[in-house]
Amino acid sequence: MSYRTANNGELRIAHVSNKVTLCGWVQKTRNLGGMTFVDLRDRYGITQLVFNMDSDEELCVKARGLGREYVIKIEGIVVSRSSVNKLIPTGEIEIEVNSLVILNASKTPPFTIEDETDGGDDLRMEYRYLDLRRRPVQDNIILRSDVAFYTRNFLKKNGFLEIETPVLIKSTPEGARDFVVPSRLNLGEFYALPQSPQTFKQLLMVSGYDKYYQIVKCFRDEDFRADRQPEFTQIDCEMAFVKTEDILHIFEHLIKEILFKTKGIKINKVPRMTYQQAIKDYGTDKPDLRFEMKVKDLNIVCKGKGFKVFDSAESILGIVVPGGVGFSRKQIDKLTDWVKRPQIGASGLIYCKFNNDSAYKSSVDKFFTLTDLEQWKQVSSANDGDMLLIIAGEEQLTINAIGNLRLEVANQLNLRDPNKFAPVWITDFPLFELDKTTGNYHAMHHPFTSPNEEDMELLNTDPELVRANAYDMALNGTEIGGGSIRIHDKDLQKKVFNILGFTDEEAQEKFGFLMKAFEYGAPPHGGIAFGLDRICAVISGSDSIRDFIAFPKNNSGRDVMLNAPSKIDNTQLDELGLNLD
Ligand code: ASP
Numbered sequence: 001m002s003y004r005t006a007n008n009g010e011l012r013i014a015h016v017s018n019k020v021t022l023c024g025w026v027q028k029t030r031n032l033g034g035m036t037f038v039d040l041r042d043r044y045g046i047t048q049l050v051f052n053m054d055s056d057e058e059l060c061v062k063a064r065g066l067g068r069e070y071v072i073k074i075e076g077i078v079v080s081r082s083s084v085n086k087l088i089p090t091g092e093i094e095i096e097v098n099s100l101v102i103l104n105a106s107k108t109p110p111f112t113i114e115d116e117t118d119g120g121d122d123l124r125m126e127y128r129y130l131d132l133r134r135r136p137v138q139d140n141i142i143l144r145s146d147v148a149f150y151t152r153n154f155l156k157k158n159g160f161l162e163i164e165t166p167v168l169i170k171s172t173p174e175g176a177r178d179f180v181v182p183s184r185l186n187l188g189e190f191y192a193l194p195q196s197p198q199t200f201k202q203l204l205m206v207s208g209y210d211k212y213y214q215i216v217k218c219f220r221d222e223d224f225r226a227d228r229q230p231e232f233t234q235i236d237c238e239m240a241f242v243k244t245e246d247i248l249h250i251f252e253h254l255i256k257e258i259l260f261k262t263k264g265i266k267i268n269k270v271p272r273m274t275y276q277q278a279i280k281d282y283g284t285d286k287p288d289l290r291f292e293m294k295v296k297d298l299n300i301v302c303k304g305k306g307f308k309v310f311d312s313a314e315s316i317l318g319i320v321v322p323g324g325v326g327f328s329r330k331q332i333d334k335l336t337d338w339v340k341r342p343q344i345g346a347s348g349l350i351y352c353k354f355n356n357d358s359a360y361k362s363s364v365d366k367f368f369t370l371t372d373l374e375q376w377k378q379v380s381s382a383n384d385g386d387m388l389l390i391i392a393g394e395e396q397l398t399i400n401a402i403g404n405l406r407l408e409v410a411n412q413l414n415l416r417d418p419n420k421f422a423p424v425w426i427t428d429f430p431l432f433e434l435d436k437t438t439g440n441y442h443a444m445h446h447p448f449t450s451p452n453e454e455d456m457e458l459l460n461t462d463p464e465l466v467r468a469n470a471y472d473m474a475l476n477g478t479e480i481g482g483g484s485i486r487i488h489d490k491d492l493q494k495k496v497f498n499i500l501g502f503t504d505e506e507a508q509e510k511f512g513f514l515m516k517a518f519e520y521g522a523p524p525h526g527g528i529a530f531g532l533d534r535i536c537a538v539i540s541g542s543d544s545i546r547d548f549i550a551f552p553k554n555n556s557g558r559d560v561m562l563n564a565p566s567k568i569d570n571t572q573l574d575e576l577g578l579n580l581d
Contacts, residue, residue: 007044012089017079019076020075020077025042027113035051036050051097071106076096077098111123111127111130113134115135125554128561132550140547147535158211160213161209168193172198172199174195178193178221180193187576188577201527203513206522213237218233227544232533234529237251242485242525247528255530271289286426286478287424288407290417293409293415296317316391319388319409324385324386332349346398347393353387354377354383356385424473426471426473428470430467431452431467432444434464445470445482447497455467469485480534536548
């Protein structure tokens with residue numbers, strides 16, 4: 001006899017009088033006089049079992065002894081239910097049980113296995129296998145499986161090959177620290193875990209596998225940042241004989257397909273915006289385009305009136321809050337505290353309410369006349385009834401702060417509709433970032449990114465002005481993917497390494513294998529990587545990628561269920577040549 005003939009989500013009124021065998025976990029038992037009801041659960045749903053004292057006393061007593069999360073197998077007959085439960089798909093039937101086998105008992109779980117559980121974060125992480133039984137967590141895991149499936153399907157249809165690359169490798173340059181693995185057979189030497197398969201996918205292009213992808217684990221040892229996991233999954237792709245246009249075209253279709261298949265959302269064309277424009281209009285390179293509220297540059301209308309904060313500021317930026325005159329003093333004070341938090345770092349927040357009767361009210365009335373405020377209104381294209389919020393200070397900080405304030409205000413006004421999806425391509429990133437304190441250049445994407453043809457000359461004179469052939473996709477204010485057209489010429493690659501401060505020897509030591517490969521017929525190529533965990537989180541309207549990973553690490557990078565990382569014993573340390581005692 002098999003364990004089951006049906007699952008707990010599939011029986012309907014049409015199955016009445018069928019003999020069935022079911023297995024699952026006991027969600028709850030209810031004793032009502034002569035009857036005992038048991039909700040039997042598996043990942044497909046819940047089926048109600050009924051035991052009748054009159055027809056089989058022994059069986060009924062056994063059912064009464066079932067605890068939560070016991071694993072059982074029953075046989076019985078499907079019957080129609082007198083009191084229908086409209087909330088579940090199996091709510092029209094129940095099973096009159098005639099045999100019950102306890103497959104395994106269970107301790108009482110440390111939290112309730114229900115949609116709204118009473119378990120705190122830490123407890124649920126420690127007992128992750130129990131948390132994974134809950135419907136909302138299962139929905140996330142199923143969504144992830146679906147997204148991976150649609151991705152594979154789409155890429156297969158478009159001629160991509162899935163090729164695995166090694167996990168024990170040498171450092172890859174994605175800008176984080178490497179996790180390293182000591183080698184027992186090569187004492188004193190270490191492998192690095194890949195921060196991405198970047199160099200391998202480029203080598204595969206040299207090998208002629210012109211459409212590659214891999215759904216792959218990447219490892220980055222970063223300091224704590226919200227919503228980061230030390231290991232995460234990328235949809236990693238590379239193509240040969242392509243330009244930016246080709247990459248944007250194909251991967252725009254991938255994202256559209258995922259949104260359509262998972263959410264039924266149809267996106268027409270994904271808009272494009274240069275990095276410069278995104279920073280100027282939204283204060284970020286990952287703008288949330290579900291709402292407008294563009295950033296306004298107020299430098300010309302705010303300076304020179306004797307207000308020191310403005311006069312000494314490198315940058316004065318504002319946003320217009322639609323209907324914002326309704327904000328109370330308390331709400332504005334709260335927003336002020338919000339922008340002053342260390343994460344944002346603004347020195348304060350200035351407001352101006354444009355009341356309908358031209359009785360404008362600002363927090364700096366002392367310094368500005370009604371005519372000045374009228375100018376603010378014009379420059380910021382505010383309407384009567386709106387409120388202008390202004391941040392001033394050092395340029396980069398102010399841009400950042402206003403971008404974040406824009407999102408916070410939108411949250412408060414419910415403008416970030418979780419059922420709306422607004423992807424955007426961001427293009428023309430700078431190739432380098434200048435570290436003002438050290439004077440060194442860093443690669444904004446990674447060192448294999450090619451410079452824009454038109455800016456080649458600037459490499460010699462003003463590297464910070466060189467635009468890269470790099471692109472990101474942002475969705476609802478989150479970066480979900482990014483990539484670039486690569487350098488495939490050995491000399492240009494060498495030059496970029498030099499600007500990045502590598503001597504020829506260092507470049508040779510780190511990436512000699514790649515430059516060598518470039519001498520054997522490297523085709524023009526480029527690619528992109530999307531964050532699988534991220535995509536799932538964003539399409540579910542969640543802030544946390546952790547919820548979409550079956551066994552995630554906690555915020556300090558620990559697996560609290562396994563208690564990892566952990567010490568290893570002396571024998572192992574000896575074998576690895578790491579014993580310092
Ligand atoms: N390797 C890059 C990353 O992990 C993506 C790419 O350039 O394809 O961000």
